[in-house]
Amino acid sequence: MKIFRNNILTLIKQRKVKFVDMAESANKVSNIRSYNKSFLNASLRFLKALLSLFLIIEIINFPLIILALIYSIYKNSNMQNNLMNVLFCITFIITLICITIITFELREIIKAFMDKEVFVLKNALRLRRVGFSTIIVGVFIFVNNVIKYGTGVFILLNIENGITSRIDTVLGIFIGIIILVFSEIFKEAVKIKEENDLMI
Template sequence: MKYYGKKSLSQVLLWMLDIILVVGVGLSILVYYNTFFKNTGNINGKNKIVLGILLTIGVVCIFLIVFELRKIVKTLIKSNPFVWSNVKSLKKISVKCFIIAACYFGNFVASFGKEKYKFIYLDAKGIHTDTEPIIFILAGIFIAILAGVFKKAIEYKEENDFTI
């Protein structure tokens, strides 16, 4: 199967991103409803506002990442991935990853004392980890490096275009 161009793996990825957007809107509504209206449980007052803001920032960043990924995938479908818009999109995605990691750290601070941070733990429901901030930091760094690689590739491409 082809990686880029029409009828390629890139086209499948674009469809998946479209599905993620639609399902993501529904899941976001469900999460907000269950968290802030139905099962408020231990969340109250100031904490509810802080957690609501952090959740909203994180959710918005995730949607913005998906939109940027869609832009990148569309250039893959057009068989022209080394364009400046992809460098900009990768930089935006990198920043969004760092913002999401900061939201997780904000959540740990806001929820301090309620539940202990557990790097990895096992219970009756399975294996759980609280490594999301680390994952988003590493993803942000990797994507920033990838943006630099794309930038260099475009510079080489443009240099070669001028010599022909």
């Protein structure tokens, strides 16, 4: 009987050790999660501040850039140069507007993440605007490179004059398409979340 009792006490002690180990493991996991959460919050705050700074710089510089472009158009008296300058000015202004939209929408998405509003329709629409703006910028880069390099724009790797690449020609378009796909996935996730919320 004494041996049986000692065996039971030994088993109980082993179980207590296992429970203590499990509790310590749970505390470690909890500490790691809280560290990850605080790191994520700090990263989001930094990103939001950085995008806010970029947005302020873009808004301040926008009228100055427009004035500089208009001045450069009127400074040149050659009509053919003038037409190219006007086209460049228009595409540059549209590109600058698209970049400002991208910066603003990304800032708003990060702000929504910080407010714990991740799966909402607004974020899907914001991602969609970012995608379309990125495609527009990509198209202007593509057109500019076609004018600049002609058919050489389609060379992805050139070894003759050293290793060079013109992948940036289509990169903006591809990134924009990927962002549009993510926005559609995000929209579907919002629908699924709303359906789950209705079931609960």
